[in-house]
Amino acid sequence: xxxxxxxxxxxxxxxxxxxxxxxxxxxxxxxxxxxxxxxxxxxxxxxxxxxxxxxxxxxxxxxxxxxxxxxxxxxxxxxxxxxxxxxxxxxxxxxxxxxxxxxxxxxxxxxxxxxxxxxxxxxxxxxxxxxxxxxxxxxxxxxxxxxxxxxxxxxxxxxx
Numbered sequence: 001x002x003x004x005x006x007x008x009x010x011x012x013x014x015x016x017x018x019x020x021x022x023x024x025x026x027x028x029x030x031x032x033x034x035x036x037x038x039x040x041x042x043x044x045x046x047x048x049x050x051x052x053x054x055x056x057x058x059x060x061x062x063x064x065x066x067x068x069x070x071x072x073x074x075x076x077x078x079x080x081x082x083x084x085x086x087x088x089x090x091x092x093x094x095x096x097x098x099x100x101x102x103x104x105x106x107x108x109x110x111x112x113x114x115x116x117x118x119x120x121x122x123x124x125x126x127x128x129x130x131x132x133x134x135x136x137x138x139x140x141x142x143x144x145x146x147x148x149x150x151x152x153x154x155x156x157x158x159x160x
């Protein structure tokens with residue numbers, strides 16, 4: 001993938017609402033080429049358009065990360081329960097003695113404790129760890145600085 005396309009991707013990662021004319025100016029790629037790339041090619045890369053919210057402004061002040069190991073025979077049941085929970089912001093499979101990690105967002109400590117109690121009642125957990133998140137230092141920042149992407153080695157060339 002050439003540097004102009006990588007730079008375009010990084011600029012979109014930084015601000016996906018950037019005007020095409022500004023993107024053209026910053027990448028030295030014609031607006032029409034950028035438009036076509038966005039319409040036809042970026043669907044391969046962009047999985048979801050979303051916003052990052054500071055949930056504390058709307059009253060959800062508690063964030064926690066949980067590591068969970070289910071009893072093997074109940075793993076699918078546990079995953080099903082977690083995917084349907086409104087409090088689970090993200091859920092990922094992991095290794096090294098645990099099955100999943102999840103980020104929970106709740107209004108207060110009581111709501112978090114209620115969630116954990118219900119989780120333990122409704123699923124068969126072998127072990128769990130809870131980490132309270134005190135604040136974000138860096139979030140969703142990978143590949144968002146166009147000045148730094150030249151240092152990344154892109155081994156698999158993507159056809160645009």
